[in-house]
Amino acid sequence: MSNVEVVEASAGWVPLAAVVLLATATAAASLDGALAARAEGRPISQGLQMPWAETARLFRQRRRTTLAADVLLWRVGVAALLVMALMKVVVIPLGRWTIGDLSVGVVWFNAMDVVVWAAVWLAGWGPNSAHSLVGGYRFLSQALAYELPLMFALTAPAVGAGSLRVGDVVAAQQGLWFVVWMPVAFLVFMAAVVGFSVWGPLSTPAGVDLAGGVFAETSGVDRWLLLTGRWALLTAGAAFGVTLFWGGGAGPLLPPWLWVLVKTAVLLAALVVVRRGLPALRPARVIEVAWLVVLPLVLLQVLLISVVVVVRS
Amino acid sequence: MDLRQRLAKVAASRVSVLIVEVPGWSETRWAAEHDMRSRGWRTATSPADADLLLTCGSPGAGLSRAIDLTWDQLPGPRARATALDFADTGGALDRAAEQLFDEHGQRQDAAQRADGPAMGSLADEPSTEQRGDGGANPDGDGPVGCAAEDHAESDGMGHESHDDMGGMGSEGSEGSEGSEGSEGSEGSEGSEGHGDMSHEGSEGNGDMSHEDMSHEDMSHEDMGGMGHEGHGGMDMSPGGIPLASGGGGDRDGLDLDVLHVPLGPVLPCWPAGLLLHCTLHGDVVTEARPEVLGAVTGFSTVSSFGTAPDRLDRASQLLTLAGWDDAAAAAARIRDDVLSRADSPSLVPAVDRLVRRVRRSRTLRWSLHGLGRIDAGFRGRHVLDAHVGGDVHERLIGFLTDARSTLTAESAHRSPTPVALLPELIVGLELSAVRLVVASMDVDVSRQLAGTVA
Numbered sequence: 210m211s212n213v214e215v216v217e218a219s220a221g222w223v224p225l226a227a228v229v230l231l232a233t234a235t236a237a238a239s240l241d242g243a244l245a246a247r248a249e250g251r252p253i254s255q256g257l258q259m260p261w262a263e264t265a266r267l268f269r270q271r272r273r274t275t276l277a278a279d280v281l282l283w284r285v286g287v288a289a290l291l292v293m294a295l296m297k298v299v300v301i302p303l304g305r306w307t308i309g310d311l312s313v314g315v316v317w318f319n320a321m322d323v324v325v326w327a328a329v330w331l332a333g334w335g336p337n338s339a340h341s342l343v344g345g346y347r348f349l350s351q352a353l354a355y356e357l358p359l360m361f362a363l364t365a366p367a368v369g370a371g372s373l374r375v376g377d378v379v380a381a382q383q384g385l386w387f388v389v390w391m392p393v394a395f396l397v398f399m400a401a402v403v404g405f406s407v408w409g410p411l412s413t414p415a416g417v418d419l420a421g422g423v424f425a426e427t428s429g430v431d432r433w434l435l436l437t438g439r440w441a442l443l444t445a446g447a448a449f450g451v452t453l454f455w456g457g458g459a460g461p462l463l464p465p466w467l468w469v470l471v472k473t474a475v476l477l478a479a480l481v482v483v484r485r486g487l488p489a490l491r492p493a494r495v496i497e498v499a500w501l502v503v504l505p506l507v508l509l510q511v512l513l514i515s516v517v518v519v520v521r522s
Numbered sequence: 523m524d525l526r527q528r529l530a531k532v533a534a535s536r537v538s539v540l541i542v543e544v545p546g547w548s549e550t551r552w553a554a555e556h557d558m559r560s561r562g563w564r565t566a567t568s569p570a571d572a573d574l575l576l577t578c579g580s581p582g583a584g585l586s587r588a589i590d591l592t593w594d595q596l597p598g599p600r601a602r603a604t605a606l607d608f609a610d611t612g613g614a615l616d617r618a619a620e621q622l623f624d625e626h627g628q629r630q631d632a633a634q635r636a637d638g639p640a641m642g643s644l645a646d647e648p649s650t651e652q653r654g655d656g657g658a659n660p661d662g663d664g665p666v667g668c669a670a671e672d673h674a675e676s677d678g679m680g681h682e683s684h685d686d687m688g689g690m691g692s693e694g695s696e697g698s699e700g701s702e703g704s705e706g707s708e709g710s711e712g713s714e715g716h717g718d719m720s721h722e723g724s725e726g727n728g729d730m731s732h733e734d735m736s737h738e739d740m741s742h743e744d745m746g747g748m749g750h751e752g753h754g755g756m757d758m759s760p761g762g763i764p765l766a767s768g769g770g771g772d773r774d775g776l777d778l779d780v781l782h783v784p785l786g787p788v789l790p791c792w793p794a795g796l797l798l799h800c801t802l803h804g805d806v807v808t809e810a811r812p813e814v815l816g817a818v819t820g821f822s823t824v825s826s827f828g829t830a831p832d833r834l835d836r837a838s839q840l841l842t843l844a845g846w847d848d849a850a851a852a853a854a855r856i857r858d859d860v861l862s863r864a865d866s867p868s869l870v871p872a873v874d875r876l877v878r879r880v881r882r883s884r885t886l887r888w889s890l891h892g893l894g895r896i897d898a899g900f901r902g903r904h905v906l907d908a909h910v911g912g913d914v915h916e917r918l919i920g921f922l923t924d925a926r927s928t929l930t931a932e933s934a935h936r937s938p939t940p941v942a943l944l945p946e947l948i949v950g951l952e953l954s955a956v957r958l959v960v961a962s963m964d965v966d967v968s969r970q971l972a973g974t975v976a
Contacts, residue, residue: 246562248848250855255535255562262536262562265529266573271632273570273597339783340568343805343953410845410885418843418957420789421567428570428597488886489845491893491954 215376218306226308230298233448233470234440235260237477244485263436270429275336278426283335287431289328290438296321297445300375304458304466307376314375315367318449319360325405325442326352329414329423332435336426344422347492348414351404354499355411359401361507365394366453368514379457388454390517393510395454397503399480402446406439409484413492415439447476530623537563537619540572540596542589542788544579544817545795545968548826549861551578552835553608556858557615565790569595574618575602578611585787585795585815592788598635599628779804785956787815791839793960795967796941798948805952810945816971827966828936830866831857833925834873837880840918840961843954844886852876853922866929873926881919890915894947894959904943907936910964917962938966 238260246256274280300307300314311317326349333345367373369391370381378387388395404411407423415422424435451457451472458465460472539558543551554576558564566572569592577589593602603618605611621627785798795816801809826832838853856873860866880886893914901911909920924936944963948956 245847245851248851249559250851251559251562258532258535262532265532266536266538269526269529269533269599270573271597271599273595339781339802343802346805347954412845413954416843416845416954417567417790418954421571424571425568426570432571485848486883487846488841488849488883488889490885491889493952493955494889 214305215302215307215310215379216305217310218308220308222306223308226298226303227295229303229470230294230441230444230448231437233473233477234294234437234444236474237444237481238440240478241481241484244481248485264433267429267433267436270432272431273426273428275338275426278337279335282331284431286328286331286333286335287427287434288438289324289331291434291441292438293321293325293328294438294441294445296324297442298448301445301448301452301469302376302379302457303469304464306466310374310376313373315363315373315378315453318375319363322359322401322405323356326356328438329407332427333414333423338426340419340421340425341423344414344416344419344425347416347419347422348407350492350496351407351411351414354496355401355404358397358499358503358507359404361504361511362394362398362401363453365391365507365511365514368511368518371518375452378453379459382456382459386454386456386459391454391510391514393506394514395450397507397510398450398454399446399476400503402443402450403480403484406443406446408439408443409480410487410490411495413489416489443480444473444477447480448473450476526625530625534619534623535562537561537573537622538566538571539563539574539576539615540566540569540592540788541790542575542577542581542585542592543794544577544581544585545814545966545971546817546825547579547606548794548832548835548968549608550605550611551794552831552857552861554578554605554611554615555854556861557612559854559858561615563615567790569788570597572596573600573622574615575600576611576614576618577602577604578606580604580606580818582816582818585817588787588797588815598632599623600631780808785960791843791957791961793965793967795971796960796965798944798960800956802953807948807951807953807956810948812941812944814941814967814971816967825966825969825972827938827964827969828928830860830925830928833921833928834860836961836964837876837918837921837925840914840921840958841880843957843961844890844918846883846886849876849880849883852879856925860929870926870929873922873929877919877922877926880922887915890918890958893955894951894962896947900946904940906939906943907964909936910939914958914962936964938969939963941965941967941970 239257242259243253243256245259246253297318299309300311300317302310309317329348329352330345333341333343333348335341366378366381366387369387370378372378372381381387400411403409407414413419413422415424419425424432427435448469451469455472455476458468460468463471537558539554541551541554555565569575573596575589575593575596581589593600599622601618601621603614603621605614781802783800783802785800786792786796787794795814797813797815799811799813800807834853834857838850838857841847841850841853853876856869856876859869859872863869891913894917895913896906896911898911900906909924910917912920944960944965947959947963951959
């Protein structure tokens, strides 16, 4: 594959990007449902329909308010997860096309991720409920754990490519995918994706032990938005991981856009499968390991890459 | 077929059920969970998450009030059902589902509901009422084994804040009290303020034991002032709720809001009939007072405590709380197989596989390591069985190995952990740890109530 310049698609393609994101997220949720059904000894086909059944259920259900709730901020927080996922895909090139070819695309992704802090916190704070609020606390502590490692994990490919433009990062991987020489950064990035998606092993802010945590008081379309936003964030994170570490659209035979989708699907599927074998990590443990182990490791990774880049130039 | 019917048809394959187990009816809950699983339904995590409220057993007055309050919090469309026998659960679920998808009935239900969020009705003389339902508390003594009723008047060492909060329960109804409450919470150390509050506190306390039985509703009340107080809002009592007050003596030296949050009795993966009145600093429990809510008077139950299904069920609940759904589902499936099969020894290999799987998980070990450790000293002081030891992880493995030995030999002699011991175990832990520790203890309210009678 020769150097493919990433071009900005016209705004008319924005809805398509949203549809692709949601379709991929739905597929991931279906796979998760199927695996859950298998574990429970139910027909797998029943599990595959899980996202649709849950959607139908929630669309029939009424919204709910609580006493002295901060309804405005609550609704903002609830809707913001999905919105942030959509904002993230703006800078992810689908093969040759991207919605926004920002010169600081990597930073944009990171900025949107920081907005997720506010979103989850507001979703926890808004309903005026102890369980939701504790869920919000937990998310903030979790965010403190993953955010710095995530920033450095994002720095690694940017240093490797010598640019913050996502297209340049993809182009810099023509010879060698970044995952090969920055595996630690990749793993840390994926862990952070799981963290900001409040999902799987890092889903304690929405844990069963808190009666659903930030989800505890939501019903109907609000809950649907939270659930969908969660899967969409995970999908956007996986797609960005493919772009930064797995060569984006690079690959034989298939067109680049299809490669991006295939790689994203594989990465998502891997996340979903791995997650079924893991318990949730207690919040206190997460922050411990994040600061004492993960952060030094990822800093070493960035140092190593910086040295290589300096020596090479 | 219009859109609405089509939605209903798809939604019927995934109904979310909130199960309330009355102490003594665990077998009914197991049967209900089995029936739900075969229909592809799932367990709700909170009232907001539920379409259907299923009561297993006939609750006493206190528990009934909690269930009614929970019912008010279901968003709707909603349906409720009661199953009194393990043979009855499938029918109960189907009848409730019929109600759930009956458009006309749901419209009527919605029209009759009050606008705005559900608030519990306030009990006037709660503690006497509590004595009234003697079924729950045969000895006529409300809270079991704990003298915390008077905690509002406790020694004053860093407890002042609790007094303020005792008034929480009186929210909503009495606006005037509410504003007093917020004065009290202003942070002035005025002892009068606290004095006032502790009077209200004692009323409020009582209220709590009724009104907040369902864990959710309290939360609305408690949290009233979160964040507002920082702005020094003078007489703000949003929704008639006094503001949460800053607390004295947090372990990290933080001035966190002190909240009163009841855990249980309507809470998934929580011992049936247990209600813990907890005082939280942030998410750390600083004080807890247990209370048990039982079945109707005159009900005698054959407790399934200590049987293989019971052990597996406890393991399953603990695994659910630990966030490991697949292993929890595996434990629940073996539990149901034990119940439905005559030759339970044939299930030993399945239990062995699960034990190996749980033991092998380093992540689980790491996450639970050292949590809720019980040493010989504690056991000795409280005359606990030798099997109650180690940390949560060891007790989880213990449930599973107990189940295995119960399948092959006669049932192991286990005696339930007295509810009154729980506060000592959980004070100082944050909520997720509290949930895990409580689930890892052998709490059995029905046994305990039966014991009091005998």
